[in-house]
Amino acid sequence: MKKYWKLISIAVITVGTIGFFYIQSALAGSNYPEFEIETLGGNDEEVQDLVLYGNYMEGNIKGNDFQITAEGIQYNRDLSYFDRLDRRDRFPELKRLQQDYKSFMRGKNSLSQLAESETHIVYADVTGNSGEMSFRIEVLDKEDNEQTAFTVEVPDDEKDSFIYVEQVYMDGEKVKVVTRNHVNGSMDGFTTEIHVYEFNIGDQILTGNEMILSYSEGSTDQTMTHVYKPGDGSKLQSDTHAIFVMEEWETDEEGGYYSQFAESKVISIDMETNEFTEFVLPDTLQGVENTVLLENSQGDSMLYFPKNNEHGLEIVVIDLENEKMDEKRSFTFERDNINMNSGPPVTAIQDGKMYIITQTNEEYALSNIFVVDVQSGELLYEGQITGLNGNVKSMEYFFHIFDMAIR
Amino acid sequence: MIEIKEITKKFGRKKVLNGVSFTAEKGEITCIIGVNGVGKTTILNAIMNLTPVNSGQILINGEKIHKGSYENVTFIPDAMTMLPQMTISQAMEFMQDFYNTWNQKRASEILGFFKLKESDRISELSKGNKAKVNLLLGLAMDVDFILMDEPFSGIDIFSREQIAEVFTSHLIEDRGVIITTHEIGDIEHLIDKVVLLDQGVVLKEFNSEEMRETEGKSVVDVMREVFKA
Amino acid sequence: MNRYIKLVNFEISRFIKLYFVLIAITVISQVTGTIMISSQYVNSASEAIYQHGVSIEQFITERGLMSMFQVTASLWFLGPIALCIAALIFYTFFIWYRDWFAKNTFIYRLLMLPTARINIYLAKATSIFLLVLGLVALQLFLIPLLSTILKWIVPVDLRLDMSVTELIDSFFYLQIILPQSFVEFLIYYGIGFMVVFIVFTAILFERSFRLKGILLGGVYGILSIAIFTMPFFIFIDYLYPIELLAVETVLGLIVAAMSIWVSHYLLTKKVMV
Numbered sequence: 001m002k003k004y005w006k007l008i009s010i011a012v013i014t015v016g017t018i019g020f021f022y023i024q025s026a027l028a029g030s031n032y033p034e035f036e037i038e039t040l041g042g043n044d045e046e047v048q049d050l051v052l053y054g055n056y057m058e059g060n061i062k063g064n065d066f067q068i069t070a071e072g073i074q075y076n077r078d079l080s081y082f083d084r085l086d087r088r089d090r091f092p093e094l095k096r097l098q099q100d101y102k103s104f105m106r107g108k109n110s111l112s113q114l115a116e117s118e119t120h121i122v123y124a125d126v127t128g129n130s131g132e133m134s135f136r137i138e139v140l141d142k143e144d145n146e147q148t149a150f151t152v153e154v155p156d157d158e159k160d161s162f163i164y165v166e167q168v169y170m171d172g173e174k175v176k177v178v179t180r181n182h183v184n185g186s187m188d189g190f191t192t193e194i195h196v197y198e199f200n201i202g203d204q205i206l207t208g209n210e211m212i213l214s215y216s217e218g219s220t221d222q223t224m225t226h227v228y229k230p231g232d233g234s235k236l237q238s239d240t241h242a243i244f245v246m247e248e249w250e251t252d253e254e255g256g257y258y259s260q261f262a263e264s265k266v267i268s269i270d271m272e273t274n275e276f277t278e279f280v281l282p283d284t285l286q287g288v289e290n291t292v293l294l295e296n297s298q299g300d301s302m303l304y305f306p307k308n309n310e311h312g313l314e315i316v317v318i319d320l321e322n323e324k325m326d327e328k329r330s331f332t333f334e335r336d337n338i339n340m341n342s343g344p345p346v347t348a349i350q351d352g353k354m355y356i357i358t359q360t361n362e363e364y365a366l367s368n369i370f371v372v373d374v375q376s377g378e379l380l381y382e383g384q385i386t387g388l389n390g391n392v393k394s395m396e397y398f399f400h401i402f403d404m405a406i407r
Numbered sequence: 408m409i410e411i412k413e414i415t416k417k418f419g420r421k422k423v424l425n426g427v428s429f430t431a432e433k434g435e436i437t438c439i440i441g442v443n444g445v446g447k448t449t450i451l452n453a454i455m456n457l458t459p460v461n462s463g464q465i466l467i468n469g470e471k472i473h474k475g476s477y478e479n480v481t482f483i484p485d486a487m488t489m490l491p492q493m494t495i496s497q498a499m500e501f502m503q504d505f506y507n508t509w510n511q512k513r514a515s516e517i518l519g520f521f522k523l524k525e526s527d528r529i530s531e532l533s534k535g536n537k538a539k540v541n542l543l544l545g546l547a548m549d550v551d552f553i554l555m556d557e558p559f560s561g562i563d564i565f566s567r568e569q570i571a572e573v574f575t576s577h578l579i580e581d582r583g584v585i586i587t588t589h590e591i592g593d594i595e596h597l598i599d600k601v602v603l604l605d606q607g608v609v610l611k612e613f614n615s616e617e618m619r620e621t622e623g624k625s626v627v628d629v630m631r632e633v634f635k636a
Numbered sequence: 637m638n639r640y641i642k643l644v645n646f647e648i649s650r651f652i653k654l655y656f657v658l659i660a661i662t663v664i665s666q667v668t669g670t671i672m673i674s675s676q677y678v679n680s681a682s683e684a685i686y687q688h689g690v691s692i693e694q695f696i697t698e699r700g701l702m703s704m705f706q707v708t709a710s711l712w713f714l715g716p717i718a719l720c721i722a723a724l725i726f727y728t729f730f731i732w733y734r735d736w737f738a739k740n741t742f743i744y745r746l747l748m749l750p751t752a753r754i755n756i757y758l759a760k761a762t763s764i765f766l767l768v769l770g771l772v773a774l775q776l777f778l779i780p781l782l783s784t785i786l787k788w789i790v791p792v793d794l795r796l797d798m799s800v801t802e803l804i805d806s807f808f809y810l811q812i813i814l815p816q817s818f819v820e821f822l823i824y825y826g827i828g829f830m831v832v833f834i835v836f837t838a839i840l841f842e843r844s845f846r847l848k849g850i851l852l853g854g855v856y857g858i859l860s861i862a863i864f865t866m867p868f869f870i871f872i873d874y875l876y877p878i879e880l881l882a883v884e885t886v887l888g889l890i891v892a893a894m895s896i897w898v899s900h901y902l903l904t905k906k907v908m909v
Contacts, residue, residue, distance in 0.1 A: 006652055007645040010770045017773035022818040025801050032802075059796040061705040061806050077805055081819035085877045098876070107873035457747055457909040477750040488745040490650070504642055505749050 029078045030064065032056060035385050035399070037070055037369065042381035044070065046371040050355060052346075052385075053090065054401040063398070068385060092405045093235065097121065104140040104147055112233055115168040115175070119143060122170045122201070124177040126154065126163040130184065133157040137175065139201050150204040159183050166194075166229055167242045169271040173202045176271055178242045180227070190217045192227065194244065194267075196274050212269055212276050215246070223262065224249040230292045235348075241301050241320065242269040243294050246278075266292065266303060268320050279303075279323050285316060293349040295374050302326070304374065306347050306356045308338050313345070313358055313370060315377075331377040333370065337362050350406045353380065357401050360384065366399045408432055409454060409480075409552060409583065414463030416449055416607075423449050424460070425607040433551055433583040436574065436597055440588060440630065441604035447587035448485070450604075451554045454585070455482045468551070478508045480552040483545035485560065487537055491530035495523055495540055502544055514547035517578065521569065535566030542570065552583040559593055567593055595626050603633050610634075639751040643759030648766065651727065655767060658723055659774060662716040669712020670782045674789035677702045681794055692793060703796035704783055704803050708810060717813070720771050724764065728832055731760050732839045736909075743909050753903035754896065757836060764832055769825070772813060779803060823881075830888050833895035834860045840899050844906035856898070860891045 033056070037047060047070050056075075057063035065076045076084060086095075091111060098105040101121060108114060108123050115122050121140040128134055133154040140147050154163065160181045167178040176198050183191040192215055198208030215225045226247045244267040250260045264286055266279045285305050293304040303318040312335035317326045342359035349355070356370040371381035385401070409431045416424040423446040431437040439447045452458035454465055456472045467476050489498040495518070503509045518525065521539040529540060538558065545553055559567050573579065574597045588594070595615075603610045610633050615626050624632075648655075680699070684690040690698075707713055735743040746756050779800050786795065804810045815821045837860075838853030845852055867875065867883050875883065 004641075004645050007641070007648050007766075010648065010766050014766060014769045014773040017776050018769065018821070021776050021800070021814075022821065026818070030801055030805075031799055059701045059703065061700075061703055062796060062798050062802050064805050077801065077816050081817045082878065085881065102876075106876070109873075452909060455748060456904070457744065459906055459908070474750050474752055477748050482744070482748060484741070484744050486741040486744065488742065488748075490742055501646075501745075505639060505751070507750070 030075050032064055032066075032075050033387055035066075035068060035073045035366065035387050037068060037383050038386050039381070039383045042371065042379060042383075044381065044383070046353070046381035047369060047383060049407040050369075051092075051405045051407060052357065052367075052369075052401050053403040053405070054399065057398040057400075060398070068401075090403065090405060091233075092407050101140055101142075104138070110165075110233065111235065112167055112229070113165045115170045117170050120170060122168055122175050124165050124168045124175070126165060126179065130161050131158045133160065133163060135177070135197065135199070135206070137177075137199055137201065137204075139175075148201070148204075150201075152199065152204075152206045155206070155209055166244075167239075167271075169240075169242075171272070173200050174207075175199045175201050176274075178269065178271075191215070192217050194227070194269075196242075196269065196271075210274050212274065213267065224251050227267070235350075239294055240271050241294060242271060243267070243292065243303070244269075245292070261286070266318070268301070268303075277320060277323055279318060279320070282325070291344045291347045293347055293354060295349050295352065295354075302329070302374070304349065304354060306345050306354070308340055308342075308345060308358055310340065312336070312338055313356060313368070315354070315356075315372065329377065333379060333382075335368065338368065346401055346404055348404050348406060349374070355404060355406065357404060359400070367401050408466075408468060409585065410464075410466040410469075411450065411454070412464040412466070414450070414453060414460045414465065416446070416453065416458065416460045423607050424453075426463070427604070427607065427609055428463075429602045429609060429612050431552070431583055431585045431600070434581045435599040436579070436584040436586060436594075437600040437602060438586050438588060438591070438594070438598040439602045439604055440591060440626075443589055445604050446607045447589075447604060448556050451482060451484070451556050451585065451587060454554060455480070457482075478506060478548075479550050480554065481545040481548045481550045482554045483541050483556065483558065485556045487529065487541060488544065489529055489540070492528065494526055494528050495543075496525040498529065498540065498544060499525075499547075502547070506548060508549045510547050510549050513549075513578070514543060517543045517546055520573075520576075533563075535562040538562050538566065538570070542573065546573065546578050550582065552585070553579070555584065555586045557587055557589070559588065559590070571597075591626055591630070598626070601626055601629070603630065605634065639749065640755045640759055643749075643751075643755055644762045644766070647731065647759055647763035651731075651763070651767060654723070654727075655770075658716075658720050658771070662720060662771070662774065663778065665716045666707075666713050666778055666782055667785065669710050670707050670785045671789065672712065673707055673710055674702065674786050677706070677794070678790055696794070701796040702786070702790045702794055704779070704786060704798050705796075705806050707782060707786065708779075708803060708807050714809065717775070717809075724768055724771075727767075728764055728835055729839065731764065732836070732843070736843065741909065747903075747907070747909065752900075753907075754900040757840075757896070757899045757903060761829070761832055761836060765825075765829055768828070775813065776800065826885075826888060830864070830892045830895075833892050833899075837895040837899045837902070840902040840907060844902045844908060846908075860895065863887060864891050 050069065052068045053065070054068065055063060055065050066073050094109065094111055097114070097116070104121065113124055119142055121142065123138040125136045126133055127136055134151045135154060136149065136151050138147065138149040154160070161184045162182040164180045165177055166180050169176040169178070176196055179195045179197065181193045181195055183193060193211050194213040196208070196210050196212055197206060199205065200207050215227065217225055226249070227244050230243060230245050245264060246267055247264045248262040250262045264281050266281060268277045268279070269275070285307070291306055295302055295304065301320040303320060305316040305318070307314050307316065312333050314332040315330060317329040318324065319326045337360045339359040339361040346357040347355065352374050354372045354374050356372065358368045360366060360368055366387065367385040369381070369383040369385070370379060372378070373380055411427055411429050413426045413428050414424055415422065415426055427446070427450060429437070439450060441447055449458055453460045454472070465472065467480055470476070489501070493501070499511070499514050503511055521543065523536060523539060523543065529537065532540065542558065545555070558570055571593045574594060586594070598615055600612070600614055602612050611629065613629065618624050618626070618629060677699070681695055684695050685692060735746060747753060749756070783798070787797070798806070804814050804816065812824065815824050834857055838857045841853035841856055842849040864884070864887050867880055867887070871880065871883070
C-alpha cells in the first residue's frame with residue numbers, strides 16, 4: 001500500500017475537497033441577503049401570484065440574480081440546475097401551454113407567434129429564404145387534441161429578405177398574422193413593411209394580405225425610424241389590437257452619426273378590421289414607450305403608460321378609439337420616495353389589474369409595488385421590497401427589479 | 408511450441424514478410440539469420456502482437472496470443488523496455504509488480520552474474536550494460552519461451568562473451584529460445600535450429616546438428632550456399 | 637491490487653514531479669499575487685488618505701472595495717491556471733507519445749504486460765482525470781487561503797469579503813472550472829473526459845496507421861463531435877431543455893463507450909510499436 005501513496009492521496013484529497021465543496025454549498029446555500037415583500041396597504045392576496053425578477057450586487061462584484069415572491073427571495077444560484085435549465089419560469093403563459101399541450105408546443109418558444117382561444121391554439125411561422133418563403137400555420141383543437149398544419153406560400157416574397165411574425169390573432173376559423181417584412185435593401189436604405197395576412201384554417205388558404213404600413217429604416221431625408229413592439233414578449237398576445245411603437249430620429253446630413261430624438265408614436269392595428277391608427281405621444285410620455293400596456297375594458301381599448309414623475313407614480317391613459325389622452329381616467333399616486341433616476345417602472349397587466357414596480361430612493365426600502373384596478377383606478381395593493389434588518393451588511397449595493405411575471 | 412504459419416506483413420507497399428512459416432520448440436534454440444532489414448525483428452514483434460500481420464497465424468502452445476501469454480513468453484528487444492530514469496531495482500520491482508512469473512531469486516542471481524548494481528540508473532549505463540539489463544528483465548521470468556532480438560549487436564566484446572555464456576547456463580536450460588542475428592559467430596555452436604531469411608521469405612529451415620552429421624556442413628557453410636545462390 | 641490500479645499509480649508517478657512543479661507555481665504565483673495586489677491597494681489607500689487627505693468613503697467610491705475578485709481577475713491568479721490547463725492538454729498527447737519516442741521505448745513493456753491492453757488506455761485516461769481534478773481541488777483549497785491572506789493585509793473597512801461560492805458567481809472563468817452545482821460539475825467534466833477519450837482514440841489511430849492514421853484519427857474526432865453535437869443542429873427547436881439534456885447524456889456516454897471500444901480494437905489488433 002505504501003507504494004500507492006501518491007495515487008491514494010491525490011484521489012482522497014480530490015474527492016474529499018470537491019465533495020466537501022458541493023455538499024457544503026448545497027446545504028448552506030448562498031449567503032446573499034434576504035429581501036421580502038412588505039405590505040403597506042390593501043389586500044396582500046393581490047401579490048400571491050406575482051414573481052419579480054431582479055439582481056443584487058454588492059460593490060459591483062458580489063451578487064446574483066434572484067426572484068422574489070410573497071414567500072420570499074430565491075437566488076438563482078440556490079436553484080437546482082434543472083430549475084435553472086427550465087427558463088420558462090419567466091414566461092408563465094408559455095410554461096402553462098407547454099405543460100398542457102406538450103406535444104403541440106414542441107419547438108414553439110415565442111409567445112408572439114401563438115394565439116389561444118377557448119377551443120384552439122394557433123401557431124404561425126415563416127420559413128425559407130427570399131423568393132421561396134412560406135407560412136406554416138399549426139392549429140390545435142383543444143377538445144379532441146387534434147393537430148392540423150398547413151403551409152401557404154408567401155405572396156410577393158421575392159422582395160422580402162426576412163419576415164418576422166409579430167402577433168397572431170384568432171377569431172373562429174379566421175386567423176390573422178401580423179408580420180414585419182424586411183424588404184431587400186435598396187439604395188435608400190432598408191424598407192420595412194407591416195402586413196396583416198389573413199387565413200382561413202378550415203379551407204387552409206390565405207384569404208387576405210394587407211400592407212398596413214411601410215417605412216424606411218435607413219436615414220433618408222434626415223430621419224431615422226425605428227419600430228418595435230413594446231414589452232418583453234412574456235405575454236400571450238391574444239389582444240384585439242396589435243401595438244407598435246415608432247420612434248423617429250432626426251439625423252444630420254452626414255448620415256446619422258449625430259441623431260436627435262424627434263418624436264414617438266403608438267401605432268395600433270385593430271385586428272378585427274385591420275384599421276390602423278397612429279397616436280403621436282406627447283412630450284411627457286417620450287422615453288417611457290416600452291412600458292405601455294394595452295387593455296380592453298367595456299369594449300374600449302385603452303393604452304396605459306405608468307411613469308415616474310416628481311409627484312409620484314402617474315398613470316396616463318390613452319383612448320385608442322378617440323386617439324387622445326383620457327384625462328379623466330389618468331391618475332397619480334402621490335409618493336415622495338420614488339427614485340426619478342432609476343428609469344421607467346416595470347409593468348404588467350392581467351385580468352384588469354395593473355402591476356407596477358418602481359425603484360425607491362430610500363435606504364432599506366428598495367422598490368414600491370402597486371396593484372391597480374384598471375377600470376376604477378383604485379389602488380388594490382401597495383407594498384415594498386425591503387431588506388431584512390441586519391442582512392444587508394454593506395451600503396454599497398445595487399438592487400434592481402428588471403422583470404415580473406404573474407403565475 | 409511456437410508455430411508461425413504463412414505470415415505476411417506489408418509496410419505500405421513493401422512486403423516485409425511474405426508467407427513465413429517455421430516452428431520453434433521448447434528446449435531448443437532457434438536462430439533466425441538474415442542480413443539487416445529482412446524482417447527478423449518484425450517476426451518477433453508479430454509473435455508478441457506488437458506489430459499486426461496482414462495474414463497468417465501465430466500459435467503459442469496451440470493458442471493465439473492473449474494477455475496470459477505474456478506470462479509465458481518474454482521478449483528481449485533490441486531497445487530498452489524500461490524508463491531511463493528508473494534504477495535497476497525499480498525496473499525489477501516493476502516486473503515483480505506486474506508479472507506473476509517473475510522470479511526474484513533468479514533475478515538476483517543474474518544481477519550478480521552480470522555484475523550489475525541495483526542502484527544504477529538505466530540512463531547512466533553503458534550500451535553493453537543496458538543490453539544486460541534487458542536480458543536480466545527477460546531471463547528472470549519463469550517462462551517457456553524467450554525471444555531475443557540481436558542480443559549481440561553493437562556491444563563490446565567482453566559483454567558479448569558474458570552474454571554468450573548465458574546460453575550455456577542453467578538460465579536457458581529447457582526453455583525455448585528464438586534469437587535473431589545477422590552474424591552467427593558468437594553462438595554458432597549453441598544453436599539447435601536455423602531459419603535462413605531473405606527478402607521476407609524463409610530460404611531454408613534446418614537442424615544444425617543433423618546438418619553437420621548428415622551433410623557435414625556447418626551453419627556458416629549452409630549460409631554461404633544459400634545466400635550466394 | 638489489480639493491474640489497472642497499478643498502472644494508474646505508475647502513470648501518476650511518472651508525472652508527479654512535473655505535477656508538483658505545477659502546484660508549486662500555482663501556489664507561489666497566487667499567494668504572491670494576493671500579497672502584491674492587496675498591498676498595492678492598502679498603499680494607495682494610505683497614500684490617498686494620509687497624504688492627500690481623501691476621506692475613506694471617497695477613496696472607496698473611486699477605487700471600489702478590495703476583494704478576492706481583484707485577485708482572481710489578475711494574471712497572478714489566472715496565469716498559473718492557464719499554464720496548468722495548457723500543461724495537461726499537452727500531456728494528454730504526451731502521455732502516449734512519450735512511450736514511443738525518445739530513447740526509451742517503454743511501449744514494448746506496456747503492450748507486453750499480462751493484462752488487457754485497454755487497461756493501459758483506461759489507466760492513462762484515469763490519470764489525466766485525477767490530475768485535472770486534483771488541480772481543481774487545489775484551487776478550492778487555495779481560495780480560502782488567499783482570502784485569509786487578503787484579510788490579514790487589508791483592513792475590514794476597505795474590503796468586501798466573499799465566500800468561495802460568491803466569488804465563483806462573480807467571475808465567469810471560475811464558473812467554468814467550478815460550476816455552480818454538482819450536476820453542472822458532472823456535465824462539464826463529463827464532456828471534458830469524453831473529449832479526452834476521443835483524443836486518445838485519435839492518437840491510437842495515428843499510432844496504428846501512422847500517416848493514414850492522422851487522417852483517420854481526424855475523421856474519428858470529427859465524427860464523434862458530430863454525433864455529440866447533432867441534437868443542437870437537428871432537435872434544438874424540437875426538444876425541451878430537460879429532454880435535450882437527457883439525449884446529450886446518452887450521446888455522451890455512447891461516444892465515450894464507442895471510443896473505448898474502438899481503442900480496444902486498435903490496441904489489440906492494429907497498434908504498432
